Structure formats: C-alpha cells, structure tokens
Amino acid sequence: MAVLCLRWRITGCEYRLAGFRYAVTVISNAAAKRSPPSTTALQQYSPRNPSDISPTWFAFQQFIGGQESLTVEHLWKQDLEKIQDARPSFCRYSATYSPPACADRKLPTPYTRSPQRPPPANKMALRAPNKNLIRFRCFWKTTVIFEVLKNRGWTETNSELDWDFFWSDVGWMYEFFDHIHLADHQRFNHFRNYYELTRKDLLIKNLKRMKKTLERDGQTVEAGKYNFFPQTYALPAEYGLFVEEFKRMSPDPKLTKLPKGAKSLQEVGVWIMKPVGKARGRGIFLFTRLSQISEWKKDHRWKIENPQVENYIVQRYIDNPYLIGGKKFDLRLYVCVLSYAPLKAYVYRSGFARFTIAHFTVKKEDIVNNLVHLTNFSIQKHAPTFKSKTGTKWSLHSLKMHMISKHGEQEVNALFHKIHMLILRSLLAVQNVIIQDKHCFELYGYDILVDDTLKPWILEVNASPSLAADTPVDHELKYGMLDDVLTLVDMEHKLPPQSLTQVGGFDVLIDQTAPPAAKPPQQSHLLGCYNDRLENLKELRKPARQSTA
Ligand code: ADP
Numbered sequence: 001m002a003v004l005c006l007r008w009r010i011t012g013c014e015y016r017l018a019g020f021r022y023a024v025t026v027i028s029n030a031a032a033k034r035s036p037p038s039t040t041a042l043q044q045y046s047p048r049n050p051s052d053i054s055p056t057w058f059a060f061q062q063f064i065g066g067q068e069s070l071t072v073e074h075l076w077k078q079d080l081e082k083i084q085d086a087r088p089s090f091c092r093y094s095a096t097y098s099p100p101a102c103a104d105r106k107l108p109t110p111y112t113r114s115p116q117r118p119p120p121a122n123k124m125a126l127r128a129p130n131k132n133l134i135r136f137r138c139f140w141k142t143t144v145i146f147e148v149l150k151n152r153g154w155t156e157t158n159s160e161l162d163w164d165f166f167w168s169d170v171g172w173m174y175e176f177f178d179h180i181h182l183a184d185h186q187r188f189n190h191f192r193n194y195y196e197l198t199r200k201d202l203l204i205k206n207l208k209r210m211k212k213t214l215e216r217d218g219q220t221v222e223a224g225k226y227n228f229f230p231q232t233y234a235l236p237a238e239y240g241l242f243v244e245e246f247k248r249m250s251p252d253p254k255l256t257k258l259p260k261g262a263k264s265l266q267e268v269g270v271w272i273m274k275p276v277g278k279a280r281g282r283g284i285f286l287f288t289r290l291s292q293i294s295e296w297k298k299d300h301r302w303k304i305e306n307p308q309v310e311n312y313i314v315q316r317y318i319d320n321p322y323l324i325g326g327k328k329f330d331l332r333l334y335v336c337v338l339s340y341a342p343l344k345a346y347v348y349r350s351g352f353a354r355f356t357i358a359h360f361t362v363k364k365e366d367i368v369n370n371l372v373h374l375t376n377f378s379i380q381k382h383a384p385t386f387k388s389k390t391g392t393k394w395s396l397h398s399l400k401m402h403m404i405s406k407h408g409e410q411e412v413n414a415l416f417h418k419i420h421m422l423i424l425r426s427l428l429a430v431q432n433v434i435i436q437d438k439h440c441f442e443l444y445g446y447d448i449l450v451d452d453t454l455k456p457w458i459l460e461v462n463a464s465p466s467l468a469a470d471t472p473v474d475h476e477l478k479y480g481m482l483d484d485v486l487t488l489v490d491m492e493h494k495l496p497p498q499s500l501t502q503v504g505g506f507d508v509l510i511d512q513t514a515p516p517a518a519k520p521p522q523q524s525h526l527l528g529c530y531n532d533r534l535e536n537l538k539e540l541r542k543p544a545r546q547s548t549a
Contacts, residue, residue: 201313377470505533
C-alpha cells in the first residue's frame with residue numbers, strides 16, 4: 001500500500017475551494033482508517049454550495065481538532081499540485097512519501113515543501129502609532145506597490161505582526177487575522193470576507209439577492225437598475241435551472257449542431273463557462289451546445305457526490321461588444337473602499353481598456369479562439385503579433401475621447417455615469433454582507449464590458465488586481481493610483497477631518513459619513529476625465545503648510 005504522510009495546517013477556506021476539497025478528501029481517506037466521523041457526516045462538510053462555506057469550514061476545523069499530521073492513502077502527485085496551484089499560501093504543508101511494499105501501480109513522486117511556520121503568538125506589545133516612522137510590510141517586492149511604499153519614506157519590516165501598514169495577499173488573512181489583535185492604528189489591505197464581492201459566483205448571488213430585496217420592498221425602479229450583470233448560473237448547484245433556460249433560449253432545444261445555414265454564433269446564443277476559483281482567463285471556454293457541457297462534465301468527473309468538483313459559473317456571453325478598430329476590449333477600473341459601515345468608497349479617475357489582438361468575430365469556427373474572445377493581458381501576450389513595448393492597453397481617457405468623437409459628449413457621459421452607478425450598486429449589494437473592520441481597507445479592480453448599445457456589464461471584481469507594470473504608461477498609472485490609495489488611507493494623518501470629494505486621482509463614489517450637503521451629486525461622472533491628481537494633492541497640502549507656518 002502506498003502511504004503518503006501529509007503534514008499540514010489548513011490556513012483557511014479561501015475561495016479557491018479546490019484546496020479545501022482535496023483536504024476533505026484526504027481526511028475522508030484517513031477517516032476510513034481511523035473510523036470517525038462517518039462518510040455521511042463528511043459529505044455534509046463538503047462545500048458544494050458557496051453559501052455554506054463558513055459552517056463547512058468550522059465543522060472541518062472541529063473535526064481535525066488541531067491535528068496537523070495525518071496518514072493518508074491514494075493521494076497522488078497531481079492532487080498535491082492542485083492544492084499548490086490553488087493557492088500557494090493557502091495550505092502550508094510538507095509531504096513525505098513511503099514507497100509501497102508492492103508497487104503495482106503508478107506512484108506519486110516524492111513531494112516536499114518548506115515546513116510550516118508556527119502561528120505567531122500574539123504577544124506583541126502593541127506599539128503606539130508614530131506618524132513619523134511608519135513601518136510597512138509588503139508581500140510583493142517586485143511590483144509597483146513596493147516601490148510606492150518605499151518612496152513614501154516608510155520603513156520596511158518583515159515582522160509578522162509588528163507593522164503599521166501591511167499590503168498582503170489574502171492567504172495571510174486566513175492564517176492570522178482571526179488569531180491576532182491589531183492596534184487601532186494598524187491597517188491591512190483586505191476585508192475579512194472580501195470574497196463576497198470578488199468571487200464570481202458570490203458576486204452574482206449578492207447582486208441577485210439585492211435585486212430581489214428591492215423588489216420585495218416595492219422599490220421596483222431601483223431593482224430594475226440591477227440589470228448590469230449577464231444572466232448567470234452557478235454550477236453544479238444550478239445546473240437544472242441553467243438547462244431549462246438554455247432550452248428556452250435555444251432555437252432548437254435538442255440542438256447538437258448549428259441550425260442549417262447559421263454561420264454566426266449570434267444566431268444560436270453563446271454561453272461562457274468560468275471556473276470561480278481561477279483568474280487571468282484560465283479554464284474559461286465558450287459553447288453553444290449542451291452536449292459541449294456534457295463532455296466537460298465527463299472531463300471534470302462532475303458528479304454531485306464528488307468532493308473534488310470544481311465550481312464554475314455559466315454566463316450568457318455578451319456577443320455584441322463595443323468594438324474599436326474591430327477589436328473587443330474590457331475596462332479595468334480601480335475602486336478603494338475605506339469602510340463598509342458606513343460605506344465610504346472612492347473611484348480612480350484613470351483606468352485602462354484591455355484590447356484583444358485579433359479582430360472580433362462571431363464566426364462559429366472562432367469560438368475556441370481565446371485571442372478573439374478573452375481580453376485578459378495574460379492571454380493576449382501570447383499572440384504571435386503581440387508587441388511588448390506598446391502592449392494592448394489604452395488609457396481610459398483616450399478611450400473616452402475616442403468615443404466622444406464618435407457618439408458625442410452626452411451619450412458617452414451617460415455611459416460613464418452608468419458605469420459609476422454600476423460600481424456603487426455592486427458595493428451597496430454587499431454592504432451588509434462584508435464584515436466591517438476599522439483596520440481594513442481594500443483596493444478592487446473592476447472588469448467592465450461595454451456592448452454596442454453603450455450598456456456596461458460587470459464581469460468581475462478583483463481583490464488583488466495586478467500591480468505589475470507592463471509599459472511605462474502602465475507604471476505611471478499604477479504608481480499614481482497606489483500613492484493615492486496610501487494618501488486616502490492616511491497613515492500620516494495629513495488629511496483634513498472633513499469629508500473630501502477628491503483625494504489625488506480618486507473621486508468620492510459614496511461617503512455615508514458626509515453630512516447631506518456634502519454628499520456627491522448623483523450625476524457626477526469624472527471617470528475618464530483629465531486626472532489632476534498632482535494639483536489636487538498640492539491643494540490638500542496647503543492647510544497643513546499654513547498651520548505649521
Ligand atoms: P478571469 O478572472 O479569468 O479574468 P473574467 O470573468 O474577467 O475571468 O473573464 C475573462 C475575460 O473573458 C474577460 O476579460 C472578457 O474579455 C471575457 N468575458 C468574460 N465573461 C464574458 C461575458 N459574459 N461576455 C463576454 N465576454 C466575457
């Protein structure tokens with residue numbers, strides 16, 4: 001019998017559930033040897049439904065009861081790789097492999113990882129804040145954020161807990177956040193359950209719930225405005241509903257081929273499948289026939305009782321994107337939330353459009369061509385004609401100017417106002433779900449697609465938007481934006497106490513702390529306008545200079 005001894009500490013139930021499910025499988029195997037708990041009980045722990053993540057996690061923690069080492073059978077190398085792939089810091093483990101007495105099948109190769117760090121005892125004497133010496137910790141030392149933190153004059157520390165400001169990945173939070181006490185002045189760049197907004201299926205669930213709540217409360221006009229997400233189903237949980245809808249929309253419910261004479265995808269309706277736990281376009285594919293899903297189901301051992309099943313969303317594909325030069329693009333916008341209760345959020349005036357390299361086409365033979373349909377930079381950079389110097393991005397300002405030249409100011413301003421409101425509504429939809437914590441703030445990257453009727457659609461919200469700079473222009477944008485995030489978070493206590501409508505390149509989206517007279521006008525749509533961040537920062541510094549004079 002091949003025995004793999006896996007030492008671990010599960011550090012959280014991050015949205016990349018794959019790791020968690022594998023862990024459950026491991027337990028399940030071990031449990032078969034050690035008897036408790038029963039398989040039925042284990043199945044209940046298996047997170048099939050996004051809404052039972054937390055109870056599942058707690059039940060799971062209770063079950064392992066602090067054990068950090070279990071002997072398991074049948075854990076293959078690819079399973080371990082999947083755990084690793086899911087989130088390097090999610091499971092910290094080391095594994096050793098003992099060869100079987102009778103090697104009668106393909107065996108996993110030995111696998112090692114650095115031993116886990118012990119959890120920090122929170123014995124740190126909490127330091128009093130010192131606004132002249134700000135100690136920062138940062139996980140990403142090769143991205144723009146590290147440069148910004150350094151140039152701010154702050155001091156780097158690698159201390160686990162003795163920092164004033166920490167720009168971390170979400171994995172750290174799972175490991176430590178619930179076990180430590182932060183001093184009042186410490187700031188951390190994620191909210192505890194940030195994934196309610198950023199996991200693809202939970203985002204849609206929250207938007208649908210908000211819409212229903214508004215309808216139930218008789219606010220039908222406002223409910224009607226929650227129409228900015230494509231029709232979406234979570235799989236496998238809502239597979240039945242999806243099939244019903246697919247058949248209803250399809251010209252021929254039993255469609256196995258495109259109807260005779262149909263050349264374009266628009267004639268049959270296209271859907272897009274997206275794994276909820278992956279990013280950068282990985283695992284995404286388009287389809288027009290149910291039979292294509294059946295093949296996928298087979299490939300993914302997609303059985304309800306299989307705890308290894310990968311959660312997907314299936315979404316109506318927006319097949320009429322707005323094109324420039326015949327190419328599809330989506331928008332990346334930045335939003336900084338300082339607090340959820342009361343809600344206080346700012347949207348960055350600049351952003352960019354990410355273009356595909358290939359011309360957009362709805363020809364059925366191009367359905368598998370990701371260079372046509374997915375705008376992710378990580379996909380486009382592999383195109384043979386990709387030029388690293390120019391990239392595939394356009395600034396939001398250039399895009400807006402181009403659109404104004406085609407459609408006039410009024411129509412384009414209306415589009416940008418819709419985008420502004422879409423972001424605001426998405427935050428309102430999770431306001432009561434996200435756990436407020438005064439130590440937390442978050443920078444989100446919104447992905448928005450505009451269709452050829454100038455309607456914006458929300459595709460995704462990212463909790464850790466890429467902070468790598470591909471070109472000098474990209475660097476300038478991200479540097480300024482991140483510097484302004486730090487100004488907003490105000491570790492140095494330089495901002496005036498009153499509510500501000502602009503901080504650097506960030507314009508207020510909503511500020512529930514502001515007195516009614518200071519609330520931003522509903523029609524404000526400075527998105528894509530000239531970014532006067534430096535002038536604004538100069539203005540903001542003025543009162544401080546006068547008072548010290
Ligand atoms: P990821 O997290 O992998 O980047 P996204 O949801 O952002 O996943 O989708 C990746 C890309 O696929 C988007 O940038 C967009 O170009 C395209 N896309 C995603 N969903 C749709 C959709 N419903 N309609 C049209 N294009 C889409």
